Amino acid sequence: MKTHYTTSALFICFxxxxxxxxxxxxxxxxxxxxxxxxxxxxxxKRLAKKGGRTRTGGNTVASSKDRTSRTRTRNLDKDVATxxxxxxxxxxxxxxxxxxxxxxxxxxxxxxxSFQTIDVALPRTSNEQSRYGKKVKPKxxxxxxxxxxxxxxxxxxxxxxxxxxxxxxxxxxxxxxxxSSVGVIETNLYADHFQKIFIKAVRPPVF
Numbered sequence: 001m002k003t004h005y006t007t008s009a010l011f012i013c014f015x016x017x018x019x020x021x022x023x024x025x026x027x028x029x030x031x032x033x034x035x036x037x038x039x040x041x042x043x044x045k046r047l048a049k050k051g052g053r054t055r056t057g058g059n060t061v062a063s064s065k066d067r068t069s070r071t072r073t074r075n076l077d078k079d080v081a082t083x084x085x086x087x088x089x090x091x092x093x094x095x096x097x098x099x100x101x102x103x104x105x106x107x108x109x110x111x112x113x114s115f116q117t118i119d120v121a122l123p124r125t126s127n128e129q130s131r132y133g134k135k136v137k138p139k140x141x142x143x144x145x146x147x148x149x150x151x152x153x154x155x156x157x158x159x160x161x162x163x164x165x166x167x168x169x170x171x172x173x174x175x176x177x178x179x180s181s182v183g184v185i186e187t188n189l190y191a192d193h194f195q196k197i198f199i200k201a202v203r204p205p206v207f
Contacts, residue, residue, distance in 0.1 A: 076144070077144070077207065079144075079206065079207065080144035082117050082118055083114045083115055083117060083118060083144065083163070084114075084143065084144070084163070084165050084176075086114040086117040087110060087111070087163060087165070087184075088165065088176060090105060090110060090113070091184050091185065091186070092183055092185075093183050093184045095178050095179060095180045095181070100112060100113050105178040105183070106178055107126055107160050107161050107162065108123075108125050108129055109124075110177065110178045110184060111129065111146065111161060111163055115206075118206070120204070122204075126159065126160060127158045127159075129146060129148075129161055129202075130146070130148045130161070130200065130202055131202075132202065132204060132205070133146070133202040133203050133204040133205050134203050135200055135201070136200075136201040136202060136203050137201075138198075139170075141189075141201050142164065142167055142203075143164050143165060143166060143167060144163065144164060144203070144204065144207045145164045145201050145202065145204075145207075146161055146162070146163055146164075146203075146204065147162050147163070147164060147175050147189060147198065147200075147201045148160070148198075148199045148200050148201070149161070149162075149194065149197040149199055150197050150199050151197070152196075152197060155197070156199060158199055160177065160197075162175040162176055162177030162187075163175055163176055163177070164189070164201075171190045172188055172190060173189040173190060174186050174187070174188060175187060
């Protein structure tokens, strides 16, 4: 008889334990805040980090990591934005003299390939490209303009070209180009080195 009572008591305790574990939608101390396990929280953080986005009230909101210069092309002329986006897609491509593919690019090849996205055939060399359009004063430079450089501060012979991707301030104008040392990269036009060898800027007639 004693064994029967003991078994019954243990069974009742077991049922109470199960009921307590199956409580639905428990909350934190803050009213209305849904409980989330550590595993769920960690999974959400991984998802947010991977996508660079978080959700608020059912709406997708870009995180601060998305606020890069690339977003500013949305306010540009459609053709300018398309060419800039195409050029940026080659960022990191190694330099290769005469190259026009992701295997390798040279400076004028990068621009030729990028302008093809709007069905514009640029001249192949940087010197020829310098005559494709109207000369622009440095203070009037804007996105899509081509910028040209010499081999050194004493040379007026054009040997290098890039394209302006973003005008941030009077002393910060970003341009993309295929550097012989590091490949396709964006640089500040007002960096000391480029100011010393800068020759002119040209606005292509298609913009």
